[in-house]
Amino acid sequence: MADLSNDERDLRKSNGGLADEVERLIGPALDDLGYAVVRVIFGGEQQARLQVMIEQADGCSIDVEDCAKASRAIEAILDVEDPIRTHYLFEVSSPGIDRPLTRLKDFSRYAGHLARLELAEPLAGRRRFSGTLLGVEGSTILLETEEGRVSLDFIRLAKAKLVLTDALIAEHRAAAAAEKEGKSG
Secondary structure (H helix, E strand, O other): OOOOOHHHHOOEOOOOHHHHHHHHHHHHHHHHOOEEEEEEEEEOOOOOEEEEEEEEOOOOOOOHHHHHHHHHHHHHHHHHHOOOOOOOEEEEEOOOOOOEOOEHHHHHHOOOOEEEEEEEEEEOOEEEEEEEEEEEEOOEEEEEEOOEEEEEEHHHEEEEEEOOOHHHHHHHHHHHHHHHHHHHO
């Protein structure tokens, strides 16, 4: 696969509206703390909820202390900026092992793993695709499905996430062990 340019690497699917505004406000502070925003969601039918999903900028795992640190920084910004005018529940979390894929670089990073993708508009009468990620070419996601290789435009995605498999769990455990070894050694 071709290397991604900086612009392509930073392409992301936003959630729109207030979530985009919150992300714009908190992004620089989280960057300064060494975190990257994976996704911001604001919504809820009976109770509004703001969910901020983060990861370490270097790809290392997130723990409860990281979430608490990020939460304090985000709350301070939201208290000052006050972009949400209603009562809401607030949570900061890690993306988890079967994480959402929100940035174009995620599709390269997790090449070789199974994923489920959904398009905003049907392509040849189909909106949902499952298969093995093959990476990206430009801003096109390459996916090997049971029916063959599919090329999907990143801009057409509604949502995407990894499928929890033994291989994904094993890779996660190996990365956690290497990270732990690196911290102790």
